[in-house]
Amino acid sequence: MAASHRTADMALPQAEINWDRLDKTKFYLVGAGLFSGISGALYPISVIKTRLQVVRADSVHKTAGSIVRHIVSTEGIRGLYRGFGIVITGAIPSRMVFMTSLETTKAATLKIAERMELPEATAAAVANGAAGLLSSMASQTVFVPLDVVSQRLMVQGTVGTTHYNGSMDAVRQIIKADGIRGLYRGFGMSVLTYSPSSAVWWAAYGSSQRLIWRGLGYGSRDDVEPPSQAKMVLVQASGGIAAGAVSSIATTPMDTIKTRLQVLKSETEGTPTISQTVKQLIKENGWRGFYKGLVPRFVSMSLWGTSMITSYEFLKRMSVKQEE
Template structure:
C-alpha cells in the first residue's frame, strides 16, 4: 500500500476525535512548553525594539540586563496575559486546523503531485487557514503582552499589568489600538504557519527517503527512536526555514505594536529607521531566539504528543475515537494491512500522525513560540 493510502486510511479525522480529551491534553502540553520557552519571546521582542543607542545588542546581554534589574520574573513579563488569551486562541486555532486539513488533502490530491509535495501543500493550507481564523483574538493579546515585555526598556512606558495596558490603549487609541499591526500580523503568522508546516512535512519525507525508508511494507519498520529523531530534525529544519523567511515582517510588526501614541510611525517609517540604524541586517533582529523558539516549540510538541500516545496510532490512543465500532475497524486495519512496531503503525517511513498536525500543532502563534 502506498504511503498516501496510509494517510487516508488511518488518519484520525475531526469527527472521530474525543473533543474533551483532545483539548485537555493539548492544554497540558501547551502550558508546559510555554513556560519553558516563553523567555525566548521576551528576549526576541527586546532585541527587535532596541534603538541604536541601546547598550544590549545581543541575546546574552539582554538576558544579563533582565536578570540584573528584574531577576527571573523579568523573563516572564506578560506571561499571565498570554496564558489567559491562549485558551480561546487555541480553541479557534485547533478547530480551524482540524476542520481544514481533510479538505486540503482532497484539494491537492487531483493534481497528482509527489507525496512530499502533497503533504507540504496540504499542511501549508491547513496551517495558514487556522492562523487566519485565530488572529481576531491573538492580535490584541500580542499587543498587550509585547508592551509588557518591553516596558521600561529602551525608553518604553511602564505599566501595572495587562489591565493597565488595556486601559491606556483604549484611552489613547480606542478599540482599534488593540489591532495595531493587524495586517502585518496576518502577513507574518499565517505564512509562518504555512512555511513551518510545509517545511516540516516535506523535510520529514525527504529525510526518510535519504534513510532508505520507502513506502513498501517489506521488512521491519523504523524504530521508535529513529522516528523521533526524524521528527526532531524536521522540526529544526522547519524552524530555520520559517524564521528566516518571516523574521523581517515580525520585526516591523513588533516595533509598530509597542510604539506609544506619541511615537507612532507607519510601516514605511519603521523600515526606513531599521535600514538607517542597522542596514538590512536590522530586519533580522532577534533571529536567533526566534529560530530557537520556533524549532524547539514545534519539535517538543510533536515529540511530547508521540510520547503521550505511545506511538503514532497505538492501542493506547484508540480512546480518542468515539465508538467501539470504529475501534474494531481500526484494530482490524492494524492487523491486516500494516506492520506494528512498539505500538507504532508504520508503513516503512510514515506513521499515521505524520500526515497532518493534530494537537501538537501549536506552532504558529507568537509569542507562544514563533512565530
C-alpha cells in the same frame, strides 16, 4: 496514480490521523495543558527576541546575553516572564481556534491534492501549508490583542516605551489612548508575519518528515519493521528543526517590523505607520536591522516547533477514538 499515493502514504509510519478520528474533548483538554506547559518553558526566549528587535543603536544592552543579565539583575527571573499571565490566559481559546482550523483544513486539502494526483511530498506540503495559513489567520483575531499587551510588558523600561502596572493596566491604558483598535495595532503585519510563517512551517514540516521516512526506506518497501517510538520522535523533531530554519529565515524581517510597530512610538509621538517603522529601522541599523533577533527567533521556532510537533503528534495519537 492517486490510489498508489494513498497506499504509500498509509504505509508510512507518520500517516495522517484525520479530524474525524479524534475524540474532540480529549484533544482540546489535554492539548490546552500540553501547550501551556511548552509555552511556559519557551517564553523567556520570546522576551529576549522582542527586546532585541526594539533595542536602539545607542542602547547599552544590545546582545542577547547582555539583555538576559540586565533583566535578571534588575528584576530577577520573573522579568523573563513579563506578560506571560495574559498570554497563557488567552492561549487556550487561541489554540482551540488554531487546532480546529488546522485539522479541518488539512483534511479537506489532502482530499483535493489526492484528486489532483500530486506527488506525496508535494501533496503534504500543499495541504499542511494551506492549513497553517488559514488556521493562523483565524487565530489572529484572538492572538493579536494578547501579543500587543504581552509585548508592551516585555519591553517596558526601554527607550520609547510606556510603563504599565501589569496586564490589566496595559489594557486600560491602550484602550484609553487608542480605543479598542489599539489592541489590534499591527494586526495587518501580524497576519502578514504569522500566517506566511505558519504556512511555510507546516509546509516544510509536512514534506520534510515524509522525505525523511522515504530516505529511511518506509513507504517504499514492505519488509521494513515498524519504527520504534524513539525513531518516530526523532524524525518528527528533525522535521520540526528543518521547518523552523526555513520559516525563521523567511519571515524574521516581517516579525521585526511588526514588533516595533506594536510597541514603539513614532518620532512625532503618534501611532507609527509601517513606512515610518521601516525607515526608522533602516536609519538605525541599515538593512541588517530587519534580521534583529534572528538567532533567538530561530532557536525559539526550532525549539517550539520540535516540542510542539512531537507533543502534537502524541496528542493526536492519545485522542484517537476508541473503536467500538
